[in-house]
Amino acid sequence: MSEEFDLVVIGGGSGGVRAARMAAGFGAKVAVVEEYRFGGTCVIRGCVPKKLFVYASRFPDLFDVAPSFGWQVDAKFDWPTLLANKDKEIARLENIYEKLLDGSGVTLFHDRATITGPNTVALKSGETLKAGHILVATGGAPFKPSIEGAELGITSNEAFHLETLPKTILIEGGGYIAVEFATIFSGLGVDTTLVYRGDRILRGFDPDVREGLEDALRERGVRLRYGYHISKLEKEGEGVCVNFSHDEQACFDAVMFATGRHPNTSGLGLESAGVERDQTGAIVVDAYSRSSCPSIYAVGDVTGRAALTPVAIREGAAFAQTVFNNTPTRVPYDLIPTAVFSEPEIGTAGLSEDLAAERFRSIDVYIARFRPMMNTMSERPDKMMFKLITETATGRVLGCHILGPGAGEMIQLVAIPMGMNATKADFDRTIAIHPTAAEELVTLKLPTYRVVDGEKVTV
Numbered sequence: 001m002s003e004e005f006d007l008v009v010i011g012g013g014s015g016g017v018r019a020a021r022m023a024a025g026f027g028a029k030v031a032v033v034e035e036y037r038f039g040g041t042c043v044i045r046g047c048v049p050k051k052l053f054v055y056a057s058r059f060p061d062l063f064d065v066a067p068s069f070g071w072q073v074d075a076k077f078d079w080p081t082l083l084a085n086k087d088k089e090i091a092r093l094e095n096i097y098e099k100l101l102d103g104s105g106v107t108l109f110h111d112r113a114t115i116t117g118p119n120t121v122a123l124k125s126g127e128t129l130k131a132g133h134i135l136v137a138t139g140g141a142p143f144k145p146s147i148e149g150a151e152l153g154i155t156s157n158e159a160f161h162l163e164t165l166p167k168t169i170l171i172e173g174g175g176y177i178a179v180e181f182a183t184i185f186s187g188l189g190v191d192t193t194l195v196y197r198g199d200r201i202l203r204g205f206d207p208d209v210r211e212g213l214e215d216a217l218r219e220r221g222v223r224l225r226y227g228y229h230i231s232k233l234e235k236e237g238e239g240v241c242v243n244f245s246h247d248e249q250a251c252f253d254a255v256m257f258a259t260g261r262h263p264n265t266s267g268l269g270l271e272s273a274g275v276e277r278d279q280t281g282a283i284v285v286d287a288y289s290r291s292s293c294p295s296i297y298a299v300g301d302v303t304g305r306a307a308l309t310p311v312a313i314r315e316g317a318a319f320a321q322t323v324f325n326n327t328p329t330r331v332p333y334d335l336i337p338t339a340v341f342s343e344p345e346i347g348t349a350g351l352s353e354d355l356a357a358e359r360f361r362s363i364d365v366y367i368a369r370f371r372p373m374m375n376t377m378s379e380r381p382d383k384m385m386f387k388l389i390t391e392t393a394t395g396r397v398l399g400c401h402i403l404g405p406g407a408g409e410m411i412q413l414v415a416i417p418m419g420m421n422a423t424k425a426d427f428d429r430t431i432a433i434h435p436t437a438a439e440e441l442v443t444l445k446l447p448t449y450r451v452v453d454g455e456k457v458t459v
């Protein structure tokens with residue numbers, strides 16, 4: 001049997017769902033094929049359950065300061081309760097995704113899709129779909145280094161479903177997922193060690209943010225081992241013994257790889273339509289998300305561009321505008337604000353100090369570090385940091401980096417004036433809100449230092 005559609009979307013994640021709903025809204029006959037659960041990585045096993053775990057892991061910090069505010073707390077944590085409530089919430093969101101698609105008139109297939117030509121998709125169940133256009137939005141999956149015993153290690157996929165909370169865990173990696181899960185597990189009382197092959201976590205982020213988070217993780221008892229990698233895993237009773245690159249050995253209840261994610265393109269039949277992929281397997285697309293086969297487009301993590309849900313959503317929307325609303329639309333990639341839900345949280349928008357100093361002859365750097373008010377009435381030493389980087393010549397704000405409570409929420413708002421090319425004078429004109437942490441953004445007086453031709457100078 002074969003059905004005909006204007007658009008067949010492969011993958012029911014954030015990017016695919018947005019594209020499908022918008023295309024249907026523009027009058028297209030649309031199908032979405034999803035082999036697992038609607039919602040994709042972000043909803044099912046990424047941003048959403050992660051943030052719920054992050055919330056759970058932050059309670060001990062509140063209990064810590066509670067006595068200073070007159071509260072005595074005798075708290076106990078129950079992992080199965082967290083898992084069950086998280087699963088319930090994810091099922092609720094998944095249901096909403098399905099309903100939204102359904103309500104937009106999109107036909108849903110719970111099936112595995114394979115491309116069999118520029119305009120045909122075969123379903124595992126035997127059906128063939130004919131498509132004016134095909135959109136590949138299959139996302140990515142965690143990658144494990146190919147070492148002996150790698151199958152004994154978990155990834156973020158499994159971390160959301162562990163039957164029991166380990167007492168000790170080793171996490172390999174220094175990116176978003178590694179530091180977020182180090183925060184989660186240590187917050188929940190797990191003895192946590194992080195190994196990273198580089199010299200400091202969060203390569204590519206602003207140096208002060210990296211250093212600040214590193215100090216805070218150590219302060220929270222997370223052991224950080226740099227210049228290390230795992231070379232072999234072996235089963236040891238209920239746990240796993242690890243051989244490190246430096247000939248050292250240690251055993252843990254669980255080992256988690258947070259060593260990046262790879263695009264989901266294998267077994268998709270892309271070669272049958274001549275769709276080009278790069279060396280990582282990602283689909284090569286142009287500025288309008290079009291692949292080397294004119295009827296096939298791709299959005300989201302499968303393209304290897306910025307692997308962030310809101311970016312995939314924008315790419316899905318731009319695709320629908322371009323192909324089904326006669327409005328060619330590009331996604332701007334020059335200012336992508338982002339948050340890392342570590343503890344303390346990170347919010348970052350624009351250039352790091354290194355990149356700003358590389359691209360501009362002279363930059364001014366403003367830094368404020370202080371203990372958030374919540375901590376000042378307790379013994380907690382944690383500090384927060386605000387950093388603004390401006391171009392000396394024009395005062396334009398080139399980068400903003402925040403470390404501390406609410407950083408993710410704050411940076412979303414800072415990104416708006418930054419996208420409008422706001423200057424430091426524009427920030428300064430804004431009246432502060434007191435007492436907040438964010439008031440620092442509009443009360444930073446003199447630059448902490450200037451960087452001219454790559455050299456730090458005092459101002």
Ligand code: NDP
Pocket residue numbers: 145172173174175176177178180196197198202203229258259260261306307308338339340341
């Ligand atoms: P990242 O690319 O951020 O980090 C991967 C880490 O693994 C890096 O530190 C990398 O080292 C290391 N690594 C890679 N290969 C190996 C290897 N063979 N052996 C040892 N270490 C290795 O990936 P994540 O998995 O953390 O996250 C994937 C993406 O998901 C992120 O880039 C981000 O876009 C998105 N994400 C966003 C979140 C958010 O918005 N809050 C949260 C979680 C994920 P090196 O630095 O040397 O390359």
